[in-house]
Amino acid sequence: xxxxxxxxxxxxxxxxxxxxxxxxxxxxxxxxxxxxxxxxxxxxxxxxxxxxxxxxxxxxxxxxxxxxxxxxxxxxxxxxxxxxxxxxxxxxxxxxxxxxxxxxxxxxxxxxxxxxxxxxxxxxxxxxxxxxxxxxxxxxxxxxxxxxxxxxxxxxxxxxxxxxxxxxxxxxxxxxxxxxxxxxxxxxxxxxxxxxxxxxxxxxxxxxxxxxxxxxxxxxxxxxxxxxxxxxxxxxxxxxxxxxxxxxxxxxxxxxxxxxxxxxxxxxxxxxxxxxxxxxxxxxxxxxxxxxxxxxxxxxxxxxxxxxxxxxxxxxxxxxxxxxxxxxxxxxxxxxxxxxxxxxxxxx
Amino acid sequence: xxxxxxxxxxxxxxxxxxxxxxxxxxxxxxxxxxxxxxxxxxxxxxxxxxxxxxxxxxxxxxxxxxxxxxxxxxxxxxxxxxxxxxxxxxxxxxxxxxxxxxxxxxxxxxxxxxxxxxxxxxxxxxxxxxxxxxxxxxxxxxxxxxxxxxxxxxxxxxxxxxxxxxxxxxxxxxxxxxxxxxxxxxxxxxxxxxxxxxxxxxxxxxxxxxxxxxxxxxxxxxxxxxxxxxxxxxxxxxxxxxxxxxxxxxxxxxxxxxxxxxxxxxxxxxxxxxxxxxxxxxxxxxxxxxxxxxxxxxxxxxxx
Numbered sequence: 001x002x003x004x005x006x007x008x009x010x011x012x013x014x015x016x017x018x019x020x021x022x023x024x025x026x027x028x029x030x031x032x033x034x035x036x037x038x039x040x041x042x043x044x045x046x047x048x049x050x051x052x053x054x055x056x057x058x059x060x061x062x063x064x065x066x067x068x069x070x071x072x073x074x075x076x077x078x079x080x081x082x083x084x085x086x087x088x089x090x091x092x093x094x095x096x097x098x099x100x101x102x103x104x105x106x107x108x109x110x111x112x113x114x115x116x117x118x119x120x121x122x123x124x125x126x127x128x129x130x131x132x133x134x135x136x137x138x139x140x141x142x143x144x145x146x147x148x149x150x151x152x153x154x155x156x157x158x159x160x161x162x163x164x165x166x167x168x169x170x171x172x173x174x175x176x177x178x179x180x181x182x183x184x185x186x187x188x189x190x191x192x193x194x195x196x197x198x199x200x201x202x203x204x205x206x207x208x209x210x211x212x213x214x215x216x217x218x219x220x221x222x223x224x225x226x227x228x229x230x231x232x233x234x235x236x237x238x239x240x241x242x243x244x245x246x247x248x249x250x251x252x253x254x255x256x257x258x259x260x261x262x263x264x265x266x267x268x269x270x271x272x273x274x275x276x277x278x279x280x281x282x283x284x285x286x287x288x289x290x291x292x293x294x295x296x297x298x299x300x301x302x303x304x305x306x307x308x309x310x311x312x313x314x315x316x317x318x319x320x321x322x323x324x325x326x327x328x329x330x331x332x333x334x335x336x337x338x339x340x341x342x343x344x345x346x347x348x
Numbered sequence: 349x350x351x352x353x354x355x356x357x358x359x360x361x362x363x364x365x366x367x368x369x370x371x372x373x374x375x376x377x378x379x380x381x382x383x384x385x386x387x388x389x390x391x392x393x394x395x396x397x398x399x400x401x402x403x404x405x406x407x408x409x410x411x412x413x414x415x416x417x418x419x420x421x422x423x424x425x426x427x428x429x430x431x432x433x434x435x436x437x438x439x440x441x442x443x444x445x446x447x448x449x450x451x452x453x454x455x456x457x458x459x460x461x462x463x464x465x466x467x468x469x470x471x472x473x474x475x476x477x478x479x480x481x482x483x484x485x486x487x488x489x490x491x492x493x494x495x496x497x498x499x500x501x502x503x504x505x506x507x508x509x510x511x512x513x514x515x516x517x518x519x520x521x522x523x524x525x526x527x528x529x530x531x532x533x534x535x536x537x538x539x540x541x542x543x544x545x546x547x548x549x550x551x552x553x554x555x556x557x558x559x560x561x562x563x564x565x566x567x568x569x570x571x572x573x574x575x576x577x578x579x580x581x582x583x584x585x586x587x588x589x590x591x592x593x594x595x596x597x598x599x600x601x602x603x604x605x606x607x608x609x610x611x612x613x614x615x616x617x618x619x620x621x622x623x624x625x626x627x628x629x630x631x632x633x634x635x636x637x638x639x640x641x642x643x644x645x646x647x648x649x650x651x652x
Contacts, residue, residue: 030598032598034568034570037608037611040571040572040608041407041612041613043572044405044407044571044572045407047572047574048405048406048407048572048574051574051575056575059574059575060572060574061570061572061573061598062570062571062572062573063487063568063569063570063571063572064565064571064608065565065568073568193611194610194611195611195613196610196611196612196613196618213613215613216613216614218613218614219613219614219615219616220614287407290407291407291613292613292614
């Protein structure tokens with residue numbers, strides 16, 4: 001080669017080589033995790049602490065392929081644990097059984113979808129699920145445009161709506177819980193996959209209303225106001241989203257459990273995976289609240305540990321997301337591996 | 349007489365108007381870039397320090413860093429460079445100097461130009477099927493580097509051909525007249541003369557690759573990874589047996605780390621994202637600066 005090219009190549013290669021001179025310590029064991037970006041902050045926190053406690057002998061990697069993308073890899077047996085913001089679906093159960101993958105379903109914390117408004121909004125303290133439905137159902141598009149149309153006596157000002165994009169698990173759950181059918185929503189609202197954009201929108205206008213995960217509301221609680229939710233199907237008054245209300249199972253129907261799914265074979269054959277999962281269950285109550293997620297009642301975690309010890313495989317949901325199921329109910333149910341035929345819609 | 353003077357005056361006026369308008373547009377574009385850079389630097393510059401560069405990701409924004417991300421970016425770039433540059437230059441030289449001009453070569457030419465315009469996510473999907481599953485490379489540095497290699501290959505080929513075309517026809521003919529073979533002409537004349545052009549093209553292509561996120565997310569780059577791949581240079585003789593172990597390692601890169609921080613709850617991680625952006629821009633500008641210096645120095649040596 002000519003001098004020109006070789007000097008040039010030397011410069012580039014030398015600059016690349018100089019960067020990675022840290023020698024890795026032996027052959028470390030690796031735990032692969034992927035899945036929902038909603039659950040990511042919790043699993044990241046656990047992975048960080050677990051790695052620290054193992055002093056680099058066990059390594060954990062966490063990806064954000066989304067719940068669906070995560071299940072694709074998990075049911076192929078490529079990952080040991082997958083993060084999920086909804087229960088495993090019927091198709092994913094089928095894929096798992098075709099590939100001979102058995103899994104253990106563990107609810108690990110709550111997310112409370114928070115309907116929030118501007119702090120100077122003096123009229124809207126609480127809303128019923130029926131009112132939310134009137135506002136967000138597809139028929140509302142272009143017709144329900146002012147606050148006064150939602151409830152009489154509210155100002156006849158234009159209402160500015162903010163909500164997550166259609167690929168988001170929050171969108172799926174909210175539409176299922178409020179409108180009654182997943183992904184069924186009006187389309188004329190400001191949508192963003194980035195929840196921080198929604199936060200800024202709601203903070204920016206007195207007549208705004210939007211829904212976001214609780215973890216995005218909590219750090220901004222002084223600059224937004226959470227709306228109390230009144231569910232006609234329970235006897236409780238309007239309930240505001242708070243740690244206490246969610247953990248006691250009173251904030252319905254907008255609180256949803258988040259899950260991890262563990263590959264049974266990894267759990268049985270690899271002690272480090274078992275150790276990680278047990279570490280996860282024992283430490284998640286504290287770590288979840290540190291990253292502003294809402295822990296389950298402590299009885300639920302004991303039931304989870306029990307489920308790991310007994311290697312109870314399968315799901316408690318038979319392939320369908322449900323609305324307003326308490327965590328005690330989820331834990332009490334015997335998990336199964338058979339998908340129930342689709343009936344459409346959720347409900348108790 | 350009078351009319352021609354008037355017409356000259358009018359033409360001059362047009363000239364002035366155009367140069368002022370062009371200047372304003374350029375100024376606007378540069379200012380826009382300047383404001384963006386300033387805003388990013390204001391948010392992130394104070395966060396860039398030794399701790400930030402040498403820490404792994406963490407749930408605590410103050411302790412989080414980009415160690416695994418920038419090392420990952422560098423190693424991906426290394427694989428990309430090693431695969432795409434020799435292939436791209438060889439293909440460019442072949443198409444320009446060896447290949448006969450017929451319908452086959454024009455089909456190839458059109459396809460290469462089209463490939464350069466294909467959205468990067470398409471390359472990601474192709475790589476997921478081919479490298480990750482078919483070849484069984486998994487979600488490794490090797491798969492990531494090859495993906496970006498495919499992405500920049502057309503750019504390198506086009507840059508090589510453009511550089512070869514700027515060499516006057518007389519140079520080739522003079523060499524052939526003295527009895528040089530085709531390879532001798534390429535090796536002793538065409539490559540040295542076109543090095544500066546090729547190097548510029550290559551580095552611009554690499555600067556594009558370092559900012560890519562979509563294809564790497566598609567093939568499954570990770571977000572939380574708190575360890576480094578095995579080092580490419582090993583001094584321990586026992587490890588010398590597998591000097592290429594690092595290419596199989598899982599990885600993350602700077603833009604993915606940034607993307608993850610931007611979408612986190614709360615404002616604390618936004619500063620980290622801005623700081624990672626500062627590092628990424630510094631890397632890109634650094635690579636472009638190298639391209640400019642190389643071009644200047646290599647061009648000075650060539651006197652026709």
